[in-house]
Every structure is written in C-alpha cells, then in structure tokens.
Amino acid sequence: MARKLMKGNHASIYGALLAGCEAYYGYPITPASEIAEAASTYFPKLGRTFLQAESEVAAMNMVYGAAGCGLRVMTASSGPGISLKQEAISYAAGAELPCVIVDIVRGGPGLGNIGPEQSDYNQVVKGGGHGNYRCLVLAPASCQEMCDLTMLAFELSDRYRLPAYVLSDGVIGQMMEAVELPEPVMEFPDKSDWAVKGTSDSKNLINSIYLDHDELEEWNRHLQDKYREIARNEVRVEEYMLEDAEYVAIGYGCASRVIRSVVDLARAKGIKLGMLRPITLFPFPTKVIASLPDRGVKGILTVEMSNGQLVDDVNLALCGKMKSDFYGRMGGNVPSEMEILEKISQLYGV
Template sequence: MAISASTRPKPYLEAEYCKGCLRCIDACPKDCIAQGTEINPATGVVPVVLDLATCNGCGLCIQACPEPYGLRPENERTVDAAGFELEDPAALFGPRDTTAPVPVDIPDRHLPLPASEPLVLKGTYASALGALLAGCRHVFGYPITPSTEGAELMAKVLPKLDGAFVQAVSEVAAVNMMYGCGGAGLPCMTFTSSPGFSLMLEGVSYMIGAELPGVFVNIMRGGPGLGNIGPEQADIKLACRGLGHGNTQAITFAPSTPQEMLDLTRLSFELSFKYRNPVVLLGDGYLGQMTGVVRLPSTFTKPGLPAWAVWGDRDHRRNLVSSIHLSEPDLEQHNLHLLGKYGAMIRDEQRSDLYRCDDAEILLVACNTPARMAKGAVEDLRRKGIKAGLFRPITLWPFPIDALKAVLPGVSRIVVVEASPGQLEDELRLALDRADVARPPIDHVQRYGGILPQQFEIVDKVLSLCPVQSGEVMA
C-alpha cells in the first residue's frame, strides 16, 4: 500500500534526546522546526521546537537527526504528551534490551578415528594434523621461516576439507583474522616464528581481553631483530611475561617431539576454548623441522559452537566481542575475572615430564629440543656414576612448580639447559620464589644465536660441577 501524505507519520521529539545540533531545521522544507529558547533542565542543552501545523510527514527531519531516539515518527512514540511512558516500564528497564534469544552452548562432538599405522612427520606437520584433529578448519598466517611448512600444509589440505587458509597481508592482519574467526566461536590458529609473533602480540592482548580462543604455534628462531633462522628459545619471555599490553597470560606449551607437537596442539585447542583464552605453543626451529614417529589418537573433534560466539544468526545476535570496559570499576572487575582464570590455569594446567628424577642429585631442567640433548646427557652422566635426572616443563606457563617441588629435596644442584640467555631459568627462579621453597644452587648451560646446547656440553658442565672419581672425560 502506498503511503500517502495524509497517512505519513509526523515527527515527534522527546526533548531529552535532542542535542540541539539543529540539523533538522534546514532539512525541513516547511519550516516546521525552529531553534528553541529554553534550556532543557535534564540535559543542559536547548532542544529544537516543533510546530507541525504545516507538516506533511515527509520525514526529512527524521533522516537529518543523528540521534536514534531524537526525532522519531509519531507512531513510534513511547511517551505521551504529559510525559508518561506508554509502555510497560519493565519492558524499558528490564534486563533485556533486545528481542534476541539467550544462546546456549552447542557442545563439541568427539568422533572415532579408525586405527592407522604411525606416521613419519616433521614437527610443523604434526602440529598441523593436531589442529585438524582438534576440529580446526581455519588457519591464518604469514610466511616466515622456520614455521612456514605448517602453513603450507594447511594451504594444501584445508580446501579439501572445505576449510580456509588465508595468507594475510601481515602477521598483524593474521592475528586479527583469528580475532574474528575465534570471535565467531570457531577453532583457528596460526603458524609463525619469532619476529612474526612479536607483531601479533597486540592482537593477542585483544584476544585475551575479549576472551577469545586461538592457538599460536611459534617456531622460535634466532634473535633479536631479524637474527637468523636457526633454533632458539628466546621467546619464552614473550610468551610467559610479555603477551602484549595489559594483564595478559596464556597457557604456553613447550613440546619436544613431533608426537608432542600433535598432542599438545590438540590440547591447546581444548584449553583455548575451556578458558576462552589464546594458547601458545613454543617450538624451536629444530623441532619444527624434525621428523619423527607420530601416532594418531583414537578420536577427533567436530567443534560445536559456544553460547558466547558472535556467529551471525538469531541465536547469537545479542553477543558482543570486545575488550573495552570504559569505567574503571568495570575494568577492575574484568581483570579480577581474568586473574581468576589465570589462577585456575595455574592450579589445573601444570604439566611436566620427569626422567630419572626419583633419585636425582643433579637435576637438569630443559624444554623443547634441548630437553632431548639433556635426556641424552642424563644417560651419559648415569654411566659415569652421577645421579642425574631431567625435569622437563611441558607447560612453561604455568610453570609446573608442584611437580618440581616434589623432587627438589634430594637435589643438590639444578642445571638449566636452554638456547636462550636464561629465559627458562627466569621462569624457574620466579616459580621457586613464589612457591617459597628452599632451592639448591642453580647453574646453566646456555647457547644463543641459533645454536642448541649439545649433549657433551651439558655433560662437561655437570662434570665441572661435580667431577667423578674416575676422572673420565668426554671427547
């Protein structure tokens, strides 16, 4: 039915919502609107006044009003001429400001995966398969050595699974694509390496603030700056203490075999959704490139959809992804909420691997590939009569201090083995300090610049600390 001039609604104005910008005055062809003369006591501004005697309901003034509840068609009136609300106040002031329903979680499904023979895979590939098994079908990345193979594999296989790999314009864009996809409630990830991870950190902070899941596989390379493409572990500080600005923490895994690259990538997705927080998986350049045996799990995941997702349908219409809390008390509450989550992670998510620690007097502490050199060194040292053991943190944050505490009583020395200038050692010292436990002296074997500590260097160091009776020295 065509709307005629006589049936077109005329404008009406609730004076409180007029900011006095006067843009409607010029818009009115009939000069029905004029600047007022009285200050509105509620707002302190002078609203326009309407004289609708000649109004033909053209609506141009309404289109000129920047305020949603400023000039409105008469038929949307909610307040009568005497200022009484025409609607049920509960509808106006109740908890719901939208007609959208309250969404509910659609749970993940864990489907059986037929048994197969072990695969022979490099670390980055193993991580990629772990992501596929975790239900990830969206990968965003930017090529950077030595992580690129993971992205390349995803670029090859995801189209076959009707998923998407996007090579972003930069790491900055990649992390924000994750923000969007994670915000829509789907598992997504990136493969990157140290300089790229640096670029992503602002986005990681936003994801933590907005409580979004997402998995970051950072195959650490030599730094600082462009450095080189050799293996290093000098992003531990970034992952554990420097995830962008603000109060940020994320579970940080340090796998040491291709199998763990697969297993821990899967677990990263699970925990990322459990806590609505990014998860970081730190590999070193060796591990990314290292090929080893990988056994597939017996199930894989078909992701559901969390209630909080901004998915783009009626059920999720009321949702918001945002890290803004403008009022200080609100932001403090939000930080307390995040601290609560971090506390739960510290309590429930510490993971470690203990190798010959039961009677260890010399405790090597190492993660990633250097932990394997250290494992070899434990055997060497044991052959020389030294009771060595390896404590391998699998989570760097939270540091697995509870398990470490249990083995410390018999330990006379700790030797931290790492390809960084003490970033793992700092985590260890901080964890020991916070746990307030007596600790033995701490020494270390460190290499930098793309070189990993070698087994013989570890053995030499330990021997220099506690020479064996036989005086046997490694060649």
C-alpha cells in the first residue's frame, strides 16, 4: 500500500486521477486553489486536460461540455465560485450529465473571508440553481476521504447520471494527513448510448429543454424518481459510540472531527454521548435520525460551522417526534471541544 502525507485538496486530485478523470476545468479561489494547482501538475502528465477557465461560470460550462462527451470530468471551487457555477450545474442536472464538483467552503456571505465554514450546505444540498433537481453530496471528514469520496463521487455520478459534489471546507482542504492510495480504477461505464463523440454512431443530443409542459413535467418526474432511488440506495453515515448513546451530536466534515473528540471527553466524564456523521448529505440519513427518539436518545445536538442549515434537515427527519438543539459557529471559527461539551452540559444538565 502506498501512503503519502498530503493536503486534502491534493488528495481530491489524487482521487480524481485514480478514478480516471480525464479533464479538469477550474478557476483559482482560496482555500481551494491547491486543487487546480495539483490538477495542472498531474493531469498533463497523463495526457489529460487541465484548463484554467476565464471564470467559474465558464469552467462549469466546460465541465458540462466534457461530461456530455462522456468524459469523467471535474471542477473545484469555494462558496463564491460555487454560486457562479450554479447555472451550468442546473443544466447538467437537467441534461443528466455526470460530473464532480469539489467545494472547499469558506466564510460568507459575499466575499466573507477565507476561513472554514459549512455555509454552502443549502446551496449545495438543496439543488442551488434553478429548477427541480438535486445533486449527490458526499462530505469527507479527512484527507483520506477527500481521496476516497472523490473516487466514489465519480462512480455514483456515472451510475445515476447526475452532478456529484464533494462538500468540504477550508480545514479539510488545507490540512495534511497520511493518505493510503488505492489502486487506480480501470473499468469505466459505457456511455455510448448518450454521449456525443463526433462520430456517425454518436449523433446524440445533450439537452434540458422541453417546450411542452406535460413533457417537461414528465421529465421532472423521471428526475424525482431517480432521486428517490438514490435516497433508497446510497445513504452513508458514520456512527461513533451511538449504540448506547443517551445524547447524540450530529455533524459532518470538519465539525464531526471535533464532535468525535467531544464524545471521547464526554465518555471519560461518564456522559453517554454518541456521534452521528452524515457522509452523504443528499441523500440525507433521514431514517437513522428519525429512529433516534425510539432508541431512548434524550437529546440531539446538531453542530455546524454555519447558521443552522443542517439542523433544518435533522428536524425534518425528526418530524416533530422530539425537539432537537443546535450549536453553530460562523465566520471561519471552528467550534472547540470545550465549548461543545459546555453546551451539552448546559442543555441536558449533565
């Protein structure tokens, strides 16, 4: 097994190349720029395309073009850049084009700052652009997962023909950890029935326009069926000390790393705290969250580096069965173990 100490941002490019990604179209933005830099270093070595586009808008439209040709293709950015990409992401969703978008979230709104936040949750998990669509969203919590989940994003994106996000943040993107490098993927799905290759047998149409109202409604129903199928098949979570937990902290990505430490601290004090970490944000782990009240859980605390975006989905999953709580930091601040532990003590009297 080959192992390397590397940044999360670099690990996502390793994952992309190992998954057979053939083209990278991007635009620099802190704290995601190392992804474009790594792509510019490694893609040409393997005859693959790297292009620094004129804008985020153009970059994502280029992704749309390459995806329509059947290539595994990606882009990466951070909040303000993701906002700009939303146009073409909607088109890709409407035309059922597989592609991977890495979002290394920074502080917002507006120019905000370059510190880590999780405030792109709504614009990434809920569709973001115009129209009735969803994207698959994977949320890595380590550099290893930046590699592994980028690979998985390509696989699932192809399987279901939709854009897939790797939703991360400034901490996971910038930090270094040891990454064990998997074997390169050597088998790729056949896209010949829909991809456009400039040959007599690939005169296909990549399209999201349906003038007839009934036709467009039917197309939308098809998309919704697909999203339901994804929700049935692809939910992924990590549970930590959840089996006997009386209190559960829910969080993803960077926040979940802190929660894990908090669980250890709480257990040392005799507090039965457990962690539930969604690895997929769409599909959302609705069932397991809905089951928590029936498992004797007395308190649920959602921890985010945002203003309460994930907690909305937690409460939808709980469906009023029990009240849940929220603790969030913003502006580039990562919640500390002690402040979360204090919040738990204060909320639940433990």
